[in-house]
Amino acid sequence: MKVYNTLTNRKEEFVPIEEGKVKMYVCGPTVYNFFHIGNARPFVVFDTLRRYFKYRGYEVKFVQNFTDVDDKIINRAKEEGITAPEVSEKYIEEYFKDAGALNVIKADVHPKVSEHIPEIIAFVQTLIDKGYAYEADGDVYYSTRKFKEYGKLSGQNVDDLGSGARIAIGEVKKDPLDFALWKARKEESEIAWESPWGMGRPGWHIECSTMAKKHLGETIDIHGGGQDLQFPHHENEIAQSEACNGVPFSHYWMHNGYITIDGEKMSKSKGNFFTVRDIRDHYTGDVIRFFLLSGHYRSPINFSDELMESAKVGYDRIATCKDTLSFLAKNGSDEKMADEDKLIADFDGFRQKFIEVMDDDMNTADAISTIFDLVSAINVAVKDGASKTYAEAALKMIAELTDVLGIFQIEEEDMIGDELQALIDERQAARKEKNWARADEIRDQLAAMGITLKDTPQGVQVIRN
RNA sequence: GGUAGCAUAGCCAAGCGGUAAGGCAUAGGUCUGCAAAACCUUGAUCCCCGGUUCAAAUCCGGGUGCUACCUCCA
Numbered sequence: 001m002k003v004y005n006t007l008t009n010r011k012e013e014f015v016p017i018e019e020g021k022v023k024m025y026v027c028g029p030t031v032y033n034f035f036h037i038g039n040a041r042p043f044v045v046f047d048t049l050r051r052y053f054k055y056r057g058y059e060v061k062f063v064q065n066f067t068d069v070d071d072k073i074i075n076r077a078k079e080e081g082i083t084a085p086e087v088s089e090k091y092i093e094e095y096f097k098d099a100g101a102l103n104v105i106k107a108d109v110h111p112k113v114s115e116h117i118p119e120i121i122a123f124v125q126t127l128i129d130k131g132y133a134y135e136a137d138g139d140v141y142y143s144t145r146k147f148k149e150y151g152k153l154s155g156q157n158v159d160d161l162g163s164g165a166r167i168a169i170g171e172v173k174k175d176p177l178d179f180a181l182w183k184a185r186k187e188e189s190e191i192a193w194e195s196p197w198g199m200g201r202p203g204w205h206i207e208c209s210t211m212a213k214k215h216l217g218e219t220i221d222i223h224g225g226g227q228d229l230q231f232p233h234h235e236n237e238i239a240q241s242e243a244c245n246g247v248p249f250s251h252y253w254m255h256n257g258y259i260t261i262d263g264e265k266m267s268k269s270k271g272n273f274f275t276v277r278d279i280r281d282h283y284t285g286d287v288i289r290f291f292l293l294s295g296h297y298r299s300p301i302n303f304s305d306e307l308m309e310s311a312k313v314g315y316d317r318i319a320t321c322k323d324t325l326s327f328l329a330k331n332g333s334d335e336k337m338a339d340e341d342k343l344i345a346d347f348d349g350f351r352q353k354f355i356e357v358m359d360d361d362m363n364t365a366d367a368i369s370t371i372f373d374l375v376s377a378i379n380v381a382v383k384d385g386a387s388k389t390y391a392e393a394a395l396k397m398i399a400e401l402t403d404v405l406g407i408f409q410i411e412e413e414d415m416i417g418d419e420l421q422a423l424i425d426e427r428q429a430a431r432k433e434k435n436w437a438r439a440d441e442i443r444d445q446l447a448a449m450g451i452t453l454k455d456t457p458q459g460v461q462v463i464r465n
Numbered sequence: 466g467g468u469a470g471c472a473u474a475g476c477c478a479a480g481c482g483g484u485a486a487g488g489c490a491u492a493g494g495u496c497u498g499c500a501a502a503a504c505c506u507u508g509a510u511c512c513c514c515g516g517u518u519c520a521a522a523u524c525c526g527g528g529u530g531c532u533a534c535c536u537c538c539a
Contacts, residue, residue, distance in 0.1 A: 009469085027539075035539085042539050072537075151468095154534075160467040161535065204537085226539025231468090233538095257470090258539070263531075267538050294488080295478065300471080300532070310477065310489045317488080320502060357479090365479055369487035376487095379503055383496090436498060443500080454501050463501090 001056065001359045003222070004298060006230060006253040007153055011361055014252065016221050022053050022060045025212040025250070027225035027233070028110070030067040031091035032076045036273040037288070037303055038226075038259040038266045040102060044289050045256045045297045045362075046224045047104040048405055052358055055404045063215045064107040065208060066092055068114050069201050074190060084191045085114070098276045101285030103406040111211040113202060117193045120202045120210045123244060124181045124195075132243040136172040138184030138198040144177040147239040153253060154231035179236055181206045205236035209249075213241065223250035227298075228267075230255050257300040266303065274303065283308055290315045290407045293364040314372075315407070321375045322398060322408070323463055324382060328391035331458040336387045343381055344390060347397040350374040354401050364405060371401050385457075416462060420446075424453070424460055431455075 001014045016022055026046045029035050035043075046064075053060045068088035077084040096106070113120075124140050127133035133142050144150055144158065151157050161177055180203035185192040192199040202210075212220055218241070225234065234253060241249040258265050266273045279288055291311040295301045337343075350370055357366035378394045386394075402408045416424075423442050430438040443453050454461040 029539080030537090039539050045539095070537090155468055156535065157467085227469095228534070228538060231534060232536090256539070258533075260532080265533065265538095269536090269538055298470090299478090302477085307477065307489095313490095314477095314488045317502095324502075363479075366486075369479070372487055376504095383504055431498080434498070440499075452501065455497075455499095456502085461502090 002361050003252055003254060004361045005251075006255050007250075009155070012252070014221075016058070017219060017251065020058055022058045022222065023216045023220040024050060024060060024062045024222045024224065025208070025216055025220055026062070026064045026107075026223075027208060027229055028064040028066050028107075029091075029095060030070050030072055031088045031095060032070065032072040033091060033268075034094055034275040034277045035098060036266065036268065036275045037279060037292075038273060040098075040276050040288070041259055041292055041297075041301075042224060042226050042256050043099055043104050044102055044292045044406075046254075047102075048293060048364060049222075049224070049254070049362055050105070051404050051406055052362060056355075060108075061216060062107045063109045063111065063212065065211050066095070066110055066112045067204070067207065068092070068112045069191065069207075070204070088112075088114075094277070098280070098285075101280055102276065102289050103285060103409050105406075109215045111215060113207045113211075116207065116210055116214065117202070119214055120206055121182075121193075121195050123206060123210045123213070123240070124202075126244050127181065127240065130243060132239075133181055134174065135197050136174075138200060139172060139180055140182035140197055140203075141173055141178040142181050142236070142239060143174065144179065144239065145175060147243050149242070150239050151235065153235045153238055156231060156235075179203065179205065179232065181240070205233055206240055208233070209237045209240040209244070212237075212249075213245065218245040218247050218249075220250045222252045222254060224254045224256070227255040227257055228265075256297045260300050260302045261304070263302065265300075279308075283312060286407055286409055287312050287315050289405075290368075293405055293407065294368055296361075296363060296365050298361075318371060318375055318398070318402065319408075321378055322395065322402075324461070325378065325391045325395040325398070327456070327461045328382065328386070328458065329388055329395055332388035332391050333385065333458070334388055336389060337381070337385055340381075340387060340390050343377070343386075344393045346377070347374070347393065350377075350397065351400070354404075358404070367401070367405060371398070371405075374398060374401070420451070420462075424462070427453070428460065 002011045003014050004010070005012045024046065026042060029039055050060050050062050066088070073084050073087050077087045080087065124133060127142065128135065128140065132146050133140055151161070158177060182195060182197055182200050183203055184198055184200040192201055223234065238249050260266060261272045264272065276288065291308060294311060350373065354367055354370045357363040357370060374397065378398070381390060381394070423446065427439045427442040430442070446453060450465045452463040452465060454463065
């Protein structure tokens with residue numbers, strides 16, 4: 001498999017550290033609010049990558065943190081009159097609800113910053129001991145210029161960064177490029193821990209370095225996150241980890257593109273964002289996920305009602321195909337069509353195509369179009385009178401591919417109640433007598449209940465919307 | 466000022482050296498009691514200019530336009 005490595009700016013063959021295994025770390029949310037559609041993209045993208053690795057037989061260890069110590073959480077706690085831990089606990093719970101709706105599988109480990117303070121302190125101390133960091137008034141800063149390779153991920157060089165007018169010069173920092181590893185407490189009420197430098201809390205970047213090391217080791221295979229974390233967050237992680245451990249931090253860095261609204265980046269700071277919670281009022285998590293995977297993960301994608309609507313219709317095309325197959329698997333003919341065995345054998349071609357495009361830097365857009373091609377082939381076969389056996393095989397094939405993308409949640413099979421069955425039977429009787437008025441009345445009645453009836457050669461198909 | 470990236474049909478979007486996938490929308494048709502779904506048919510020389518090549522949407526150079534990062538942000 002090839003992946004685009006931000007570190008080298010090119011696609012590279014993926015070679016794991018340990019054969020057959022993948023160690024992945026993905027930056028998780030700061031839990032002070034519901035997450036928005038832009039936050040959702042890396043969750044979905046890297047969940048899909050993880051699923052694909054598993055599909056290809058790798059054993060994956062996947063770690064995604066929760067940043068539960070942060071200014072924004074502290075501010076939120078003040079606003080709501082509750083403690084910071086209460087805020088983060090609440091939004092961790094909400095994270096799992098929305099991520100679950102998006103069919104994002106839980107990470108093997110979801111480490112929290114608040115549970116890694118001793119490790120973080122030790123990490124910072126090592127950096128001080130090695131001469132990469134210094135204490136100043138209870139803060140600890142990283143001496144950016146000491147790390148010779150600083151800038152290798154983002155393609156920046158320290159002198160250009162230094163000349164940028166937008167870097168504020170802190171009072172106690174020795175160099176404007178230095179960043180905080182540890183922040184001294186400013187107010188008594190702030191959440192803080194004991195440390196060799198006094199009461200305080202970790203800086204933002206150090207947590208990821210520490211938690212990745214603890215749960216995955218000093219060198220990992222893949223580090224993922226949004227493109228906007230590339231600098232400074234990931235650059236700083238590299239500086240911290242490699243200075244501390246003396247070995248490469250991550251072999252591959254993968255960054256997803258951002259989501260735009262009317263062509264502008266959506267972000268919490270701009271306020272032009274939509275939470276997944278809100279979008280879920282209009283679309284299912286599956287459709288949202290399908291939308292997010294409909295473009296290549298590195299390209300920016302625009303979000304709008306119109307595009308979501310278009311995605312929903314496309315998604316329904318696949319869903320309808322699956323529904324039809326499920327129906328035929330039960331009610332279809334036992335008699336095979338002439339070339340049915342060949343058609344079933346041809347499924348492997350779609351599988352191979354799917355693997356080929358996913359192997360190429362996880363091209364989910366092409367993967368989806370392969371699924372559409374499969375759907376077309378299936379629809380033709382169904383039109384030509386495919387058998388029960390075909391339906392079962394086709395259903396299995398389509399489920400195999402959609403499961404890798406995670407775009408269909410496993411749903412409980414709906415039982416058709418007696419009352420509903422009675423109405424359906426009555427309508428069939430009415431149709432037999434050509435009492436179209438009554439038949440349509442029943443169909444409309446059920447439609448109002450969110451149930452669509454399709455009259456097919458194999459009988460009535462019941463679809464719940 | 467520094468650094469990335471993008472520009473393909475009405476819209477979304479793949480392709481990244483051999484003469485343009487797929488989805489949505491549109492129009493016509495088939496099937497159906499009517500529907501629903503499905504099926505068939507329907508569309509682009511790829512921002513502009515120059516170059517390399519037998520061959521370029523794909524490579525190189527120069528434009529133009531857009532976006533992002535350099536500040537908390539996925």
